Structures are given as C-alpha cells and as structure tokens.
Amino acid sequence: MSVQALVRWVAAGLAALVVSAMPMAASAQQPSKSSMALANEILDIKGSLQIFETVIPGVVEKSKATLLQMNPNLFKDVDAIGNDLRKEFAPRLAVLREEIAKIYATRFTEQEMKDTIAFYKSPLGKKILTEEPNFVDRSMAAAQDWAVKLNDEVLQRFRAELRKRGHPF
Incomplete structure (x- = not known):
C-alpha cells in the first residue's frame, strides 16, 4: 500500500x-x-x-x-x-x-x-475484507479526482462571474 x-x-x-x-x-x-x-x-x-x-x-x-x-x-x-x-x-x-x-x-x-x-x-465476508482496502483506495482516488474537477469548474464560474462584473480575469 x-x-x-x-x-x-x-x-x-x-x-x-x-x-x-x-x-x-x-x-x-x-x-x-x-x-x-x-x-x-x-x-x-x-x-x-x-x-x-x-x-x-x-x-x-x-x-x-x-x-x-x-x-x-x-x-x-x-x-x-x-x-x-x-x-x-x-x-x-x-x-x-x-x-x-x-x-x-x-x-x-x-x-x-x-x-x-x-x-x-463467511465467503462473502472474507471477500469484503480482502477487497475493502482496494475499494477504499480507489474510492478515495475517485473522490480526489472528482474534487479537482469540481474545483476547476467552480473556479471557472467564479472567473466568469467576476468578468461579468467588470473584473479582469
């Protein structure tokens, strides 16, 4: 890990x-x-x-x-x-x-x-225990990627709205 x-x-x-x-x-x-x-x-x-x-x-x-x-x-x-x-x-x-x-x-x-x-x-419980660390790792990576894209979109919207109000961005 x-x-x-x-x-x-x-x-x-x-x-x-x-x-x-x-x-x-x-x-x-x-x-x-x-x-x-x-x-x-x-x-x-x-x-x-x-x-x-x-x-x-x-x-x-x-x-x-x-x-x-x-x-x-x-x-x-x-x-x-x-x-x-x-x-x-x-x-x-x-x-x-x-x-x-x-x-x-x-x-x-x-x-x-x-x-x-x-x-x-049980077999399912053992599978969950085996897969959970990978699931958490992938989920955290997906959430981080999602947050970066969201941040970019929010920043673009801020800039666009600021330009509408006469601020140079």
Whole structure:
C-alpha cells in the first residue's frame, strides 16, 4: 500500500471512529467482558488496528524531523532517542485497541457481534475484507479526482462571474 493510500486509509478510519464515538459519549456504561471479547475478535478478523500501527512511528519521525531542522548536528542522538521512544510508546496501541473495542461493544449487542463475526468468516465476508482496502483506495482516488474537477469548474464560474462584473480575469 502506498503512503498516500495509507494516509487516506488512516484518515477514513479515524473519521469513522470519531463519528462512531459521538453517541457513546452520552452513554458511559461499561461493556461486559464477553462483549469486549467479541469486539476484540471483530477487530482481529477485520485487521482494524493495522491502519493505526504506523501512527506512533510516524509521530516519532515527524518529531525527529522537526528537531533535526532546528539542529541537524543532533542526528545521532535524536535518532537513538527516536528508536527508544518508538519502543516506549508502542504499548499505547493497546490503549487505542481497548477504546475501539469499547466502541463496538457499546454500540452492538452480543448477538449482533456474533452475527458480524459469522459474516466475516463467511465467503462473502472474507471477500469484503480482502477487497475493502482496494475499494477504499480507489474510492478515495475517485473522490480526489472528482474534487479537482469540481474545483476547476467552480473556479471557472467564479472567473466568469467576476468578468461579468467588470473584473479582469
């Protein structure tokens, strides 16, 4: 998967997470252990956390780049510290996993999660899991192309309307 595709994939995942979590704020009920286990199974089947595995290394690398712009002579130390920080912060992915599992466990009943698991283990569910990353990547590319064309059309209309009002464009 390309870096651009990964960024789009992460952005889509984060947007879905934010939208999913909104109604949960009103309900502070803690899900049962069995609900959490089912939610975690869904996360495993879907490979949901793979899109977030690059976040911690990416944040560390971005911080490194910022520091090295200020002082390139610090490369050796900044690189060593970066390696240590990646290891130190890696367990935080488990915290994110727990939060995502809670979202599933509070928004779906145990039966719904069991049905979801059964679906994703079915031939169609497996096909969706296989095809979804490609579908999302192509959808994002199509949306980006569409937005560029729309932007060009809107800009042309602005210029035409401005010319009608006597502005040179």
